Amino acid sequence: MNIHIKNGRVIDPKSGLDQVADVYIAAGKILAIGAASESYQSDRVIDASECIVCPGLVDLAARLREPGFEYKATLESEMNAACAGGVTSLACPPDTDPPLDEPGLVEMLKFRAQNLNQARVYPIGALTQKLEGQRLTEMAELRDAGCVGFSQADAPITDTQVLARALEYAATFGFTVWLRPQDAYLARDGVAHDGFVATRLGLPAIPSTAETIAVATILLLVRETGARVHLCRLSSAQSIEMIRAAKADGLDITCDVSINHLHLTEMDIGYFDPNYHLMPPLRSIRDRDLIRAALASGTIDALCSDHTPVDDDVKQMPFGEAEPGATGLELLLPLTLKWAGEARIGLVDALARITLYPAEILGLDAGYLAAGHAADICIFDQKADWRVVAAALKSQGKNTPFLGYEMQGRVIYTLVEGQIVFEGTCDRPGIEAD
Amino acid sequence: MNRNPQLNADGNLRHLLTIDGLPRALLTHIFDTADGFIAVNEQEVRKVPLLRGKAIFNLFFEPSTRTRTTFEIAAKRLSADVINLNISASSQSKGETLLDTVDNLAAMQADMFIVRHAQSGAAHMIARHVAPHIHVVNAGDGRHAHPTQGLLDMFTIRKYKGEFHNLCVAIVGDVLHSRVARSQIHALTTLGVPEVRVIAPKTLLPTAVEQMGVRVFHDMESGLRNADVVIILRLQNERMRGAHLPSAQEYFKYYGLTAEKLAYARPDAIVMHPGPMNRGVEIDSSVADGSQSVILPQVTYGIAVRMAVMSMLAGN
Incomplete structure (x- = not known):
């Protein structure tokens, strides 16, 4: 189908383009930005006046919950959520049940996802068998099956020798290893940041050293092994400072933070609201402020949704027993815009952190707009207000610390390979239009 | 969700979940009521008929003898019907959610x-969930709060x-x-006690505890000097396994309250x-059973204080 996107403000983080222009799509690709040849015939015209046309979002951490946790969410529900959030490519962590530690599981997931014809799914394979942190997975086989990197998700590797060898082995093939830094012993039994809020509420605490010690270990092993490592979902100011210094030193390392840690702190827990039980925990205002500055300066490369749908049965529990995690795919864009507005970051730079840069981390030829390139596009109304309520979310996970928040910025169209996979209207069920 | 969940719109007590955030006048009113x-x-x-016909459920997800019993006695003296449930042994083990x-x-x-309940915040969660006419009293949630214990301790201090x-x-x-300790600290600072101290090795103190309004000491001699009230907390055996302490013997030697250490405090402490x-x-034992100990009166006063709380919540 030939689609003509008319009059939108086209933003491309790669070329720096930011101007009102028309985008012409044919055969799944962008034919031209600006003007098309006279012979171009559109099957459909999208009027994008007052809207922004940008590359489809690339999310570095979205749990789709298949296989194994279909009672929490299904591929169908979460792919719908991705498209409604403007996300056209996403990486999913391996902490399914069973974990993504065998090629067959990865092939099945990719096959199921492809048949839905929605966002592109890039599985991150398990780094160790069953994520137990002991025996390596068949990484090369998993890569052939479609894995774009390897990770432990939130499962620890307590044996540092195994971690060192996993990095060496991955480095042999040039695979990227994704690690969420956390010392399992220091984090043991903890549910909240080790600060005044946890002290006052009597919540078992996770000190910042649980993260910084793991970061220090990983940075030293990266120097030693030459492995390509991406650090996921950082939470503490000090570990970000360590990464800044390592990058300044020339170390080839990347990192991301989640939308939750970009906006929230331990203070938001309030009276034990389990929606704020997240992993890693929400930390201090100082940590949060440094995260915001580091995302602006580029020390933090990308922003992710850390999408983790959790069912009510395990969320509506006392804070410490409630399962950590929050839904996020549909909040990634508005929360990026919120940060950009508050921190006075330009749209081109802000959108790069959820399109081009995460694509680069994934090693994908994606996250930008150019003639001849696949038409993965997000069209959104930057000014549209909506309120986060359960009914407004397509994800099966309705749990989010942002419930009740007013958001600005709503996706109107999402295109993957030139196909419209999401079409929002003002009457979109559940959305409370302003 | 960030509104104080234990007060109603008029500032009256709807639930008792924590002493944190309660006004001093309310605490004083509880003590005056308890005096009665x-x-x-x-x-x-x-027996008084204040809660006649009311059904009070003792919902204990963690074992307790003293607290449950004094709540039961207090409720019965207010003429309420009391139902005791020891949940750890029943539905939770059958998989029913809280x-x-x-x-x-x-x-x-x-x-x-x-x-x-063993989890901090459990009482808050129940209070958020129940219908408006149901009142919740927190009888201890995890490490968070034990407000009636804190109140009865303050009532005892006021008496002496x-x-x-x-x-x-x-x-x-x-x-x-x-x-x-958390409930005591909130109560003491709310009631205007000018010097609240905590004395413990660093492994038994939470991060930033001084922000709760206490002075931190690590030795008994300086910590007890000139103290009018000495509150000893229970030490659980798990603390030795969790690497908080090397042994009960060493703890007793440095932090156990003996007559010698009590002598650092004021003579009428x-x-x-x-x-x-x-x-x-x-x-x-010589201190626990000694002339300065008010440990048994604490238990007795606990009944009056719990009667006061329950009657204020559900009475009239």
């Missing part, structure tokens, strides 16, 4: 839940010391894991303990 019930407890017929259990009991026309504004109170022991005591671990 002391007389009831000394009458021949120790809120399902609460819903089922609410359907049995409960008027009040007295809740004890009269005023709060000139006192030095030292809390000794495992503050990190103690809901009692009173000694308190929320129970149950580990004699020879955190307190020496």
Whole structure:
């Protein structure tokens, strides 16, 4: 189908383009930005006046919950959520049940996802068998099956020798290893940041050293092994400072933070609201402020949704027993815009952190707009207000610390390979239009 | 969600979940009400009809003898019907969720839940969930709060010391894991006690505890000096396994309250303990049974204070 996107403000983080222009799509690709040849015939015209046309979002951490946790969410529900959030490519962590530690599981997931014809799914394979942190997975086989990197998700590797060898082995093939830094012993039994809020509420605490010690270990092993490592979902100011210094030193390392840690702190827990039980925990205002500055300066490369749908049965529990995690795919864009507005970051730079840069981390030829390139596009109304309520979310996970928040910025169209996979209207069920 | 969940729109007590955030006048009102019930407890017929026909459920997800019993006695003296549920042995082990259990009991026309749970915040969660006419009293949630214990401790201090504004109170022991200590600290600072101290090794103190308004000491001699009230916390055996302490013996030597260490405090200092005591671990028998100990009066006053709280919540 030939689609003509008319009059939108086209933003491309790669070329720096930011101007009102028309985008012409044919055969799944962008034919031209600006003007098309006279012979171009559109099957459909999208009027994008007052809207922004940008590359489809690339999310570095979205749990789709298949296989194994279909009672929490299904591929169908979460792919719908991705498209409604403007996300056209996403990486999913391996902490399914069973974990993504065998090629067959990865092939099945990719096959199921492809048949839905929605966002592109890039599985991150398990780094160790069953994520137990002991025996390596068949990484090369998993890569052939479609894995774009390897990770432990939130499962620890307590044996540092195994971690060192996993990095060496991955480095042999040039695979990227994704690690969420956390010392399992220091984090043991903890549910909240080790600060005044946890002290006052009597919540078992996770000190910042649980993260910084793991970061220090990983940075030293990266120097030693030459492995390509991406650090996921950082939470503490000090570990970000360590990464800044390592990058300044020339170390080839990347990192991301989640939308939750970009906006929230331990203070938001309030009276034990389990929606704020997240992993890693929400930390201090100082940590949060440094995260915001580091995302602006580029020390933090990308922003992710850390999408983790959790069912009510395990969320509506006392804070410490409630399962950590929050839904996020549909909040990634508005929360990026919120940060950009508050921190006075330009749209081109802000959108790069959820399109081009995460694509680069994934090693994908994606996250930008150019003639001849696949038409993965997000069209959104930057000014549209909506309120986060359960009914407004397509994800099966309705749990989010942002419930009740007013958001600005709503996706109107999402295109993957030139196909419209999401079409929002003002009457979109559940959305409370302003 | 960030509104104080235990007060209603008029500032009256709807639930008692924590002392944190309660105004001083409300605490004083509870003590004055409790004073009135002391007389009831000394009458021949120790019963008043304030809660006649009300159903009070003792919902204990964690074992307890003293707290559950004093709540039961307090409720019965107010003429309420008391139902004791030891949940750890029933539905939770059958996989029923906490809120399902609460819903089922609410359907049995409960008027009040007295809740004890191992998780911090459990009572808040139940309070958020129940219908408006049901009251929740937190009888201990994880490490967070044990407000009636904190109140009865303050009531005891008021009985023996009269005023709060000139006192030095030292809390000794495992503050990190103690809901009692947190409730005491909130109560003491709310009541205007000018010097609240905690004395413990660093492994038993939570991060930034001084931000709760206490002075931190690591040795008994300087920490107890000039103290008017010495509160000893219970030390649990798990602390040795969790690498918080090397041994009960070493703890007793440096932090156990003996007559020698008590001599650092003021001569008229009173000694308190929320129970149950580990004699020879955190307190020496000679002190526990000595003339400065008010540990048994604490238990007695606990009944009057709990009567006051329950009658204020569900009475009239």
